[in-house]
Amino acid sequence: MSHTIEQLLELQQATLQSLARLLEQEKGAIVSRQSAEIERLAKDKLNLINSIQQQDHLIASHAQRQRLTEEAELTAAVDSIKATAEKCKELNEINGEALQRAQLSFHKLNNLFQQSRGKNQMTYNSEGAAQSIRSLGTNLKA
Template sequence: MKQTLGQLLEVQQTTLLSLIDLLKQERVAITRRKALEIEQIAKEKLDLIYKIQQHDYLLSSHEEREQLTQIEEYQSQVAAIQNLVQECQQYNDINGEVLQRAHLSFHKLNNLFQQSRGRHQMTYNSEGIAQNVRSLGTNLKA
């Protein structure tokens, strides 16, 4: 049995709300630096995005899709769904920034550890990342 437009819109809205909850969980996992949780959430996030894409396709190919712009109830549901999509994008952008900051923080901490092992053995690569070189100046052949 084919789903009605109303049913498809309900499922789409529910899936987007689930994605928002998952994005909130992702931010907490990132700030707490829980790598396994972040990985699991990323997989769940991809599953939800795939479901959203599937329902979007079902809506766009539905034989009564013109009603989405003609019936007021459907119009309000579509508007609510569009707002949820924007909210998801905002959460995802914020999570990306938080993840980037955490990554930079890790590199700074890693550089401090390398410096504490010996300043004379440290150099930087072309990306500006500190490297501990044990043979610095000792492998010269004259």
């Protein structure tokens, strides 16, 4: 089924608005550290981005694409699409930075746990040298 250029522009705008809503949901999932939800939203985001690329290709190869620069109504629609795409790009960058901060925070916390675990397993031998013992108190035969 062949779509009009107007229908393709409306579809592109609707898909970009869906992406913007999804990016807001992703932000909430990142803030609340819901890893399963983040993963699901990432897959949905990829599907939407693929749809946007396909729609963009259909618009670029449409027989009436020259109307996009000739008619004020279509030019305004293209400008709106570009603005929504820019908003999505900004939201995605913000989410990416938040994910990086969360990952850095996780690594710092993990390092603290590793250090803490190492301190609890530290003991001294008969010469007074520190040594780490993993079986402290677990190999008693009494």
